Amino acid sequence: MTRATRHYVLAAGGTGGHLIPAFALAAELSQRGHHVALVTDDRGAALPGKPDFLPAHVIPASKLGRNPLKWPAGLGAILEGRRMAMRLYESFQPSAVIGFGGYPVFPALLGAMACDIPTLVHEQNAVLGRVNRFFASRVDAIATAYPEVARLDEKHAAKVHLVGNPVRAEVLSLRDEPFPAFTADGLLRVLVTGGSQGARVLSEIVPDGLAMLPPAIRQRLQVTQQCRAEDLEAVRQRYRSHDIPAELGSYFEDMAERLADAHLFIGRAGASTIAELTAVGRPAILVPLPIATDDHQAANTREIVKSGGARMIRQEKFTAKELAKQIQALAQRPETLATAAHAAWNCGRPRAVKDLADLVESFGANELMDVIRVGANNARGASQGEAVGQGAGA
Template sequence: MKVLIAGGGTGGHLFPGIALAEEVVTRHHANEVVFVGTERGLEARVVPREGYPLELVKVQGLKGKGLFSLLKALVALPLAFIESFRILVRQKPDVVVGVGGYASGPVVLAAWLMGIPTAIQEQNALPGLTNKVLGKVVRVVFIAFEEARRFFPEKKVQLIGNPIRRKLMDNYLRSHVAHENFSVLVFGGSLGARGINQRMLEALDSLGDLKGDVRFVHQTGKNDLEMVRKGYADKGFQAEVVEFIDDMSSAYAKADLVVCRAGATTLAELTVCKKASILIPFPHATDDHQTVNARALVDAGAALMFQESELTGQKLAETLRTLKSQPERLKGMEKKAALLGRPEAAKELADVCVDLMVQTWGPSGRERATPEAKKAPRSES
């Protein structure tokens, strides 16, 4: 089976695609995965590092643009479609899966027009514009939150959760270590989050009596590294302050509580790793989708949520103090997080890809399909 995964731009779109790729290639030595993205997206750096081929298209977003940028993006679309058709003819995938982001639009639409079975994977509770459009033509829509179901044709929707990278899950299971102090993991995504960084430093002023009892691991992003590192040191707290955490599985394993944003992939990791959390949604996320994401965990009793504009250092300190003093409450939040976790999401998604391939091309895939299979209609689209 050969799967083409289109999209990316951010880790939230890309990493579920990486997780699907890992599942596909480990099933059989002959399976292949190729990615399609843009040179500006995170995929340009991550996909080659992970060992997968990457094709590039030139495409830009349409939503939230000024008039000039919008016109420029519209002019680029026909070229993006031509590039997409060429890539599909050259790669001959059995199935195309869009994971969101600019590149997924023209590639998935081109695949649909060519009769190649298509699917999309929507990570968030509120779908983005690209997936809303693609949901009308693809055969299957994978969602991670029940709230997303209403945006797509009901017969196409499958609620499977967000696929998690195999390495994170495997390492997490091996990384459990005993630790004496209450450990708090703080991060705001790969680039950090200034709002979280500042609130955390402000909270330390109200936690002085806990200096010997609490340990922090804090991913700051590049811009705030020295400021945050100095803040912990000046106030006498134990802290491992880094720009970026490479081994998130170990970081999760050591944490008693997590303070973070509410991106879809982060929430999937929290639930699979069974972690209690304080969620601070990114206030400028499109359609405020991180707040909707977070509410699913809050309503289940797995997390607490604060809007960044309303959160003070003192309020954060009070919440940390309260949760530290209530270990049974923390255990309850962990159990409820675990109930939301879907560690089999990548496997289930790959299973459906196999079904799509067999329905369209037969069990041997596109290259060996019979003439009858190659004429299969797009009635399910």
């Protein structure tokens, strides 16, 4: 089918959780022949992974916190960001503006609404974020990553579309690869990551937890762990003292390959992390970040834990003894780990970026295509992922 070239603006705050799905959508829309621009903040413009073709427009943004003395400055930044966004829209002429969460989305969507441009938001987490919550009644469509999203009012159900979380192409390409062979006497490869906010507790607990495993499991361990740079030497010494082979680093460029080789993941429960785990099908022990807004990381684990693809441990209960207990339950028999991997895989939504792009394309198409495309996405959402689930098992 011949597609008409259109322009779209993606708006996202400067964190990977917001920008990774935005980058994935930008690549898909560009591949379909459209022109895409990014509205973000300074952090977002500098984040690794931004496609070369995607121009980044940095606009002022701020949150209106609890201190009234800071409201005038914050409001001033928002209004200036709105003016800058409107100037961009005047020249770029977007068919729609899509928000992915974060404070730059606020002025970007305000500007779009002032210019009468269709607007959409994508919520990566299982709890509707604050900015998306504010705009829920005002936008034309709400794309979600999970069948159940807390803080999303039922009165908006007609414009909710379940699409999933877009993941990086190099991760999605691993979906049809088999789970790595795991035998009763083979290596048990463990991948540990925690992000900049959460790596320290993992660095403190995981080495000791692995050391508490029965010798038959401990002697087969091969660990890859991402740590804060300042923690690397201390963690290295912990592993040495336990005689457990471990490769440590503050950043791994080939994370997709390491995920492909892993038999078990231990880490936080950010939306992008869970999307990648379910895209590839990897069992996990998840430790939600306790300070995450609205406890959204714990909510993110609900679907994969219920399926049997992961186990969740609250940070206050995350001890070496508890970790060893959960690993032993998963890894004592090869079939247990393989079954968990398949359960995680079944939670994946591999068409997420395509379904989101279809929804976005419905804004700017002719009226007939609007009905077809939006209707199809609503059908997926209304069935709580049934169509997507069938795709995952294909």
